[in-house]
Amino acid sequence: MFQQLKQLSPDTILGVMAKFRADPAASKVDLGVGVYRDLSGNTPVLASVRRAEQEILAAQTTKSYVAAAGREEFNSAVEELVLGTAHAARRDLRARTLQTPGGCGALRVGAELIRASSPGVTVHISDPTWGNHTPLLGSSGLRLERYPYYDAAAHRLRFDAMLEHLERAAQGDVVLIHACCHNPTGADLDPAQWRALAQLLQRRRLFPFLDMAYQGFAVDLDADAAGVRFVTELMPEALVASSFSKNLGLYRERVGALIAIGENRDRADAVMSHMLQIARSIYSMPPDHGAAIAARIFADPTLKQEWLLELAAMRTRIGDMRGLLSRHLREVIGDGTFDFIGTQHGMFSLLGVSPETVARLRDQHHIHMTPDSRMNLAGIMPHNAAYVAESIAGTLSAA
Secondary structure, three states, rough: OOOOOOOOOOHHHHHHHHHHHHHOOOOOOEEEEEEOOOOOHHHOOOHHHHHHOOOOOOHHOOOOOOOOOOHHHHHHHHHHHHHHOOOOHHOOOOOEEEEEHHHHHHHHHHHHHHHHHHHOEEEEEOOOOOOOOHHHHOOOOEEEEEEEOOOOOOOEOOOHHHHHHHHOOOOOOEEEEEEOOOOOOOOOOHHHHHHHHHHHHHHHOOOOEEEEEOOOOOHHHHHHHHHHHHHHHHHEEEEEEEEOOOOOOOOOOEEEEEEOOOOOOOHHHHHHHHHHHHHHHHHOOOOOOHHHHHHHHOOEEEEEEEEHHHHHHHHHHHHHHHHHHHHHHHHHHHOOOOOOHHHHHOEEEEEEOHHHHHHHHHHHEEEEEOOOOOOEEHHOOOOOOOHHHHHHHHEEEEE
């Protein structure tokens, strides 16, 4: 059976993790794996999550399945969190939400739904994009094409080139868009760019597939969803994948959702029937524990307020480390080459150096990041920011 299988290369992120663990240096710095870390280097269980979990476990009487679509109260709360309270699709009952195993599950169900609906379309994804977008969508059989998004050498968006590319896309093609805290660049669209993009999607009759993995990590919950809300108000149909790994710290619980918006209630019901069938064929029933925690927090005013404060603290810590690293880099390099780090959003930035430079940073200075030079700013601490800056400056000057 298995004689023809060849050993595969490890996943890029998993490879970075393995090299970091094997590095014996006391000065090593992990800027690779994409999880939030506090000032002690830990990925904490939020106090609001712990309180909600204790309440759930104390009241729980069964471990039976909940429902194929997941928890109704979770799905309803996610719709409100993502789309807002006054969204036309919610008012007209045109939105349908499926609880999924993480944002990855939402993306894969969405890909399978697109393939079932229109197998010949092309999905346009940003260049660069999160490493798992390609296998999650491409393995469903969909054709993928890259649209220009970011110039890593110049540290700026390629927005005009992005629009030019999408102008040439075929009617009905799908555009995958990062909602906020773009991974891996940290460079987000501003409100005027969101408006221009939405108008292009409408005029060219392209289908938006929005990926919101970091809601609350840029500005706040509403501001981070503004682009999603604008696009989905303007377009008759859309998909939105949402993850709660970052903003609730529920990484291992795999909590996500896929929101589908249809032209009318009947179309939305038809779409939901396919989403349920696709989910059934992939993972059968969704996990409940993490969604139960999220639903409890969203429904309880005290827990929700506690969570919002914790979310603000995480967001502030990342912003502070962005500013600290960019200031140290300005001091040691002598110019503002890396000031962009302090102006971007979320956990990630592209340093914009070669894979060879990344390897030298790892081998000579024990600073670990992905080969494309994506840095997770949650790995920056007050005690190592100057060391990272000096190492980057020294490596670049020696190149």
